[in-house]
Amino acid sequence: MISICAYSDSLHFFRSWLANPLRVASVTPSSRSLARLITREVGARHAPVLELGPGTGVFTRALIERGLREEDLVLVESGPEFASVLRQRFPTATILTIDAARLGDSLPQTPSGIGAAVSGLPLLSMPPRKVMAILAGVFLAMRPGGSLYQFTYGPRCPIPRPVLDRLGLRAIRLGGTFRNFPPASVYRISRRQPLSLAQAFAIRG
Template structure:
């Protein structure tokens, strides 16, 4: 392990100690998980939104897949991570932002994204926040675009009632035992892609009660 990797891992662990509910894991995602979550993405995908890039493990994998740096929007809530990402990827659009507020931000000059790659700890989030994140992401993706989410759990981390409410379906597309801890990757898409120009999904309403844990696989 080189000095840069040691420094990156220590910084990630320190951020986890400060706020374990915001940082998804104790150490950055490994190369095996980075390859698994970006496996279906290429230069042809077009702009890609990355949620919670942290130290940039998935970002580097996206660049290796052929995605141009200027076609990346890095949405990071941790100020220390966002500052480092701005320095490391100056041509990407790095925004210090809570991902649940994505609806109010313009990305890629108004062009629609082809995919979203999420490193967010959605299992620890209240349902209304998860709905707001999905709502903002699918409003900024072209029809047929995909939202990729990893989880350390045994099933899709987006509960079945939320998927049903938003007209989404989730499919497990892979995983890795080599990551620490082992992880699975899910692709989430609209059941029937919205026509171009159609508005966003209905806004979240109601209380932050957990609607259940069953998920569509």
């Protein structure tokens, strides 16, 4: 039997997808199987953790199950309808209703930087320059050794190789799940070399 909460989440996604299919890549929330896969390397030692495009909070719940506290999470959600749901469900998390491409201007400062990031953003529907701005903001805020975890419905990494090369990043496929609609894969994005401030501002500018 489908729970009232699950039905409500699916309705949120369907309405948002109808309103803006490029911003919301799927008509349904991500599955718990995908949530476990994309968060399996993230734990309390990575606090604070950044989540991009959390939607109704499927990955957020998985992060909390992995040992992170709500207050250790920074949730970036540009959709006001989803942000409202997140504020009700995760009242002590930091929730930013902004475009992820403006991360560099809006992320709260932390002494050590974020330890990891999890992304549900539809990167395949974004122009490369916007993808570069998002990645530059994430990795400028991330401490050494941190990674971004990104899922995709496509057959390969959703970040084009020229973008990875320009930012000094590498992508490794961690696995996939057919227990999601549509089936999805997860990639770990990490630094090959540090991104300088000059590079980041050139990309964002």
